[in-house]
Amino acid sequence: MSRIQKAFTYLALSIWSLIAIFPIWTLIINSFKPQKEIFSNPFGLPQNFTLEGYKAVWLKGNFGTYFLNTIYVTVISLALIVFFGSLAAYALAKWHSKTSTALYVFFIAGLMIPIRLGTIDLVRIMQMLSLQDTIWSLIPVYVAMGMPISIFILTAFVNTLPKEMFDATKVDGASEWRVYLQIVVPLLRPAIATVAIFNMMKIWNDFWFPLVFIRAEKSRTIALGVSLLFGQYRTDWTRALSTLSLAAIPILLLYILLSREFIKGLTAGAIKG
Amino acid sequence: MAQRIKKFYQEQGIWILFILPALLVYLAFMAAPLFDSMRLSFYTGKGYTPTEFVGFQNYIDLFTNPIWRERFLGALKNTAIFFAIHMTVQNSLGLFFANLLSAEFKGRNFFRTVIFAPATLSVLVTGFLWTLILNPHWGAINQTLKAIGLDTWAKPWLGDKNLALPTISLTSVWQWVGMPTVLFLAGLLGISDEILEAARVDGASNWHIFWKIKLPLIKPVIGVVAILTFVDNFNAFDVIYAMAGAKGEPGYSTDLLATFFYRTGIAGEHPIGIPNMGMGAAIATITFVILMTGVLLWLYSSRANEDVA
Numbered sequence: 336m337s338r339i340q341k342a343f344t345y346l347a348l349s350i351w352s353l354i355a356i357f358p359i360w361t362l363i364i365n366s367f368k369p370q371k372e373i374f375s376n377p378f379g380l381p382q383n384f385t386l387e388g389y390k391a392v393w394l395k396g397n398f399g400t401y402f403l404n405t406i407y408v409t410v411i412s413l414a415l416i417v418f419f420g421s422l423a424a425y426a427l428a429k430w431h432s433k434t435s436t437a438l439y440v441f442f443i444a445g446l447m448i449p450i451r452l453g454t455i456d457l458v459r460i461m462q463m464l465s466l467q468d469t470i471w472s473l474i475p476v477y478v479a480m481g482m483p484i485s486i487f488i489l490t491a492f493v494n495t496l497p498k499e500m501f502d503a504t505k506v507d508g509a510s511e512w513r514v515y516l517q518i519v520v521p522l523l524r525p526a527i528a529t530v531a532i533f534n535m536m537k538i539w540n541d542f543w544f545p546l547v548f549i550r551a552e553k554s555r556t557i558a559l560g561v562s563l564l565f566g567q568y569r570t571d572w573t574r575a576l577s578t579l580s581l582a583a584i585p586i587l588l589l590y591i592l593l594s595r596e597f598i599k600g601l602t603a604g605a606i607k608g
Numbered sequence: 609m610a611q612r613i614k615k616f617y618q619e620q621g622i623w624i625l626f627i628l629p630a631l632l633v634y635l636a637f638m639a640a641p642l643f644d645s646m647r648l649s650f651y652t653g654k655g656y657t658p659t660e661f662v663g664f665q666n667y668i669d670l671f672t673n674p675i676w677r678e679r680f681l682g683a684l685k686n687t688a689i690f691f692a693i694h695m696t697v698q699n700s701l702g703l704f705f706a707n708l709l710s711a712e713f714k715g716r717n718f719f720r721t722v723i724f725a726p727a728t729l730s731v732l733v734t735g736f737l738w739t740l741i742l743n744p745h746w747g748a749i750n751q752t753l754k755a756i757g758l759d760t761w762a763k764p765w766l767g768d769k770n771l772a773l774p775t776i777s778l779t780s781v782w783q784w785v786g787m788p789t790v791l792f793l794a795g796l797l798g799i800s801d802e803i804l805e806a807a808r809v810d811g812a813s814n815w816h817i818f819w820k821i822k823l824p825l826i827k828p829v830i831g832v833v834a835i836l837t838f839v840d841n842f843n844a845f846d847v848i849y850a851m852a853g854a855k856g857e858p859g860y861s862t863d864l865l866a867t868f869f870y871r872t873g874i875a876g877e878h879p880i881g882i883p884n885m886g887m888g889a890a891i892a893t894i895t896f897v898i899l900m901t902g903v904l905l906w907l908y909s910s911r912a913n914e915d916v917a
Contacts, residue, residue, distance in 0.1 A: 336711055340814075344708045345715075351705065352722040354782065359725070361748055362737050377748055419630040426626035434620075438627060445638060447835070447903045449843045451866070452892040453641030455648055455873050455885050459656055460641065479637035482630050511622050540730035542846050547874055558732050562850070565736050575740065582733050590728045594721045597728060602790050 362583065366576035373572050388577030392564060397552060398581055401560035408470050408556060409538045412477040416534050417527055419478065420485030425519050427486065428493035429501065439490065445483035450476065451543055461548055472548040473556070477541070481534045488533075488603055492526035493519065532593075532600025539586065557582050642896070649889035658886040666890035680891070682860055683868040686773055690864060691841040693777035694784070699833055701781070702788025707818060709789070710796040720793070724786030731783065735850025738779040742766055766851060769861040776862055780847050784840075788833045795829035796822060828910065835906045842899055845870065865895050 336344070365373045366388055368381040376382065392398050427439050457476060458467075466472040500522075501514055520527075545559035555563070561582045568574040590597050649666055651658035670680045709720055726734060741748045742765040750762035765775040799822060807817050823830075845866035848856055854871055856863025871877050873888010 336713065340711075341713060344711065344713060348705065348708055348719040348723075351701075351785075352719060355722055355726055358734075358737055358741055358782075359729075361741065377751065415633075419633065423627045423630035426623040430620065430623035432620065435623065435627075438631065441639075442630070442634065445634065447839055448642065448896070448899065449839065450638050450642075451843060451845075452896050453638065453645050454869075455889045455892060456641035456644040457637065458874065459885075460637070462656055475633060475637045479633050482634040482638070486630065511626070515626070536728065540732070542730070542732045542849070546849075558730055561730075561736070562732060572740070575736070579733050579737055583729050586728050586730075587725070590725060594724070598720070598724050598786075598790055601724075601727060602787060602794075 359583070359587070362576055363580050366573065366580040368573065370571065370573050373576075385573065388571075388573035388575075389581065391574050392577045392581060396560070396564050396578070397555075398557075398560060398564075398578075400553060401555050401557045402581075404470050404554060405539060405556045405558075408473050408477070409535055412474050412481070412538050413531055413534055415474070415478045416481035416485055417531060420482060420530060421489050421520060421523055421527065422515065423482075424486050424489030425493055425515055428490045439486070442483050442486045446487060450480045454543075454547055457544075458547060467548055468551045468554055470549075470554050470556070473541075473544050476544055477534070477538045480537070481530075484533060484603065485530045488530050489523060489526055492523060496522055528596060529600045529603045532596055533603045536586075536597075536601060645889045646893050646896070647889075648886055649893045650886075651889075652884070652886040654882050654884070656885065658884075658889075662886070666887050667894075669887070670890060670894070676887070679860065679863065679868060683856075683863045683865045686856070686862060687842055687844075687864045687866075689773060690777050690780075690844060691838060693774060694781060694837050694841050695834065697778065698781040698785050699788045699837060701785050702833070703792050705785070705789045706792030706796055707822070709793050720790070723789055726783040727786040729783065731780075731846035732850050734779065734783045735776075735847045738782075739766060739851050742775065742779075767858055769858050772852060772858060773862045776847060776851050779851070780841075780844070783847075787836070791829055791833050791836075792826065795826035799825050831906060831910050835903060838902050838906075839899055842895065842902075865891065869895070 361378065364380060365377065367384050367386070368376070369383050369385050369387070372381065372383055423442075427435055427442075461467045461472045464472075496519075500518060540558060541556075542558040542562065545556045546562070549555060549559060561578055564578045565575055568578060648658055650663055651660060652662045652666065653659045669676045671677060705719075705723055709716055742750075744750060744762075744764045744767070749765070753759070753762045763771055766772050803821065803825075804817060807821055812820070843866060844864055848862055848864055848867050849870075852858075852862040854867055854875060856867050869888055869891040872883070872891060873885050874883050875881075876883040
């Protein structure tokens with residue numbers, strides 16, 4: 336690169352980086368300021384440091400419940416997605432027949448179809464199953480939503496594994512179930528990480544299904560809780576910003592720690608595993 | 609007979625058992641609801657059980673009945689604009705950043721990480737955050753504009769009918785630009801150095817190399833980015849809900865297909881507050897048809913390209 340090119344590259348990327356970081360920075364520093372200071376000193380570090388906003392959100396706002404609900408929903412959904420997805424992917428990669436090809440195509444078709452379009456019927460289903468207003472209404476929907484991408488990534492990954500690996504164990508009389516557990520799952524680990532991150536972000540940040548299925552205080556997720564608290568605190572900026580920070584900080588920390596895996600996970604599907 | 613069943617089980621049955629859990633949950637909570645929503649679009653009735661069969665009446669109403677027509681066509685137009693802004697601004701920026709990042713220099717990973725960071729936040733959180741930043745009173749944006757002497761540029765960004773939709777689209781671009789950046793970057797890094805070296809030896813300028821060599825070579829990636837942008841944005845809801853409410857304020861100027869769908873089929877329109885599920889299902893079905901048309905066109909054209917190559 337010539338000097339001018341280098342200078343241009345740094346300049347352009349630095350300007351956008353500032354634009355990308357600035358709102359997040361303003362969010363976090365201002366959540367530690369009292370209302371007055373947010374207006375008088377919007378960009379500087381807090382001079383009258385306060386945790387009032389966080390206290391209010393956590394104690395009066397039931398944020399702890401929302402947080403736990405979101406963790407339950409995410410963890411249970413992810414466990415089922417990874418288990419069902421890897422089991423099916425192994426079978427679809429190994430079983431060569433017209434049926435398996437048709438099933439694979441059927442799963443993959445879901446990649447391009449947003450599950451939200453079936454919401455009207457899902458609302459009826461949840462009513463029928465009496466699951467509305469509970470976190471259990473979210474889990475089956477998220478697991479279904481996660482199947483196409485998981486099967487797509489995991490099947491592609493199983494196909495890259497050398498065939499001899501499975502055949503050799505077959506001779507030893509190992510059942511397919513044991514092959515799956517003892518050989519396939521450990522080998523799939525990197526692809527499973529990608530699948531898990533992709534789905535984790537979708538589920539953790541989902542607002543649509545909680546909005547549609549859930550009203551009860553005890554079943555709210557972070558996204559739903561944030562939207563209600565934000566409406567309530569519209570004029571109290573310290574609390575409004577604390578609410579948003581509480582929702583954003585855990586994911587941001589995780590991203591800073593695992594940025595490579597996050598980028599890979601979130602763009603999965605477009606770039607294979 | 610027993611032997612045949614046993615043989616079938618040994619050869620295929622085990623695979624069916626492996627696929628069954630995934631298939632059942634996918635069928636029951638994704639495929640079936642999608643198809644049943646289509647069926648419901650031919651019915652009308654209040655509440656959770658639209659029972660009266662009306663044929664294509666919901667569709668006819670959407671396109672011709674003045675009560676529905678204005679809102680529906682408005683939402684369709686706004687969705688197209690919302691998509692077009694992402695397609696042009698977000699993806700050109702992404703391509704630009706990717707091209708810069710594809711060179712080797714110090715801090716490359718840092719910039720990539722920073723550009724991608726907003727994409728990890730929840731859309732709802734960024735939407736609310738930007739309403740505060742764009743707030744006309746505190747409004748960091750307006751304060752900054754005033755501070756640098758551009759007072760006349762300080763506008764009620766979300767309160768103006770003509771500005772609200774482009775403003776919201778651009779905040780969404782801000783959040784998602786990391787996606788095309790990373791996808792294009794992967795495409796550009798996949799181009800072999802030999803080709804680029806050969807072009808340089810021949811005296812081709814960087815500009816020329818970008819347009820005549822790199823761009824044609826990453827055509828498949830451009831296709832993938834385009835189709836992802838299309839599917840994601842024809843379905844956008846959260847950012848509008850956060851920044852403009854379920855009614856796409858001001859005056860429905862930011863109403864998208866998804867917010868229209870939500871009000872009609874799920875929340876119920878004020879003042880009645882009873883959802884019209886049949887009509888909601890019709891809106892969802894139209895969205896589905898639009899998405900499928902786009903996806904099939906993309907599949908068809910990318911296959912045609914492969915045949916040529």
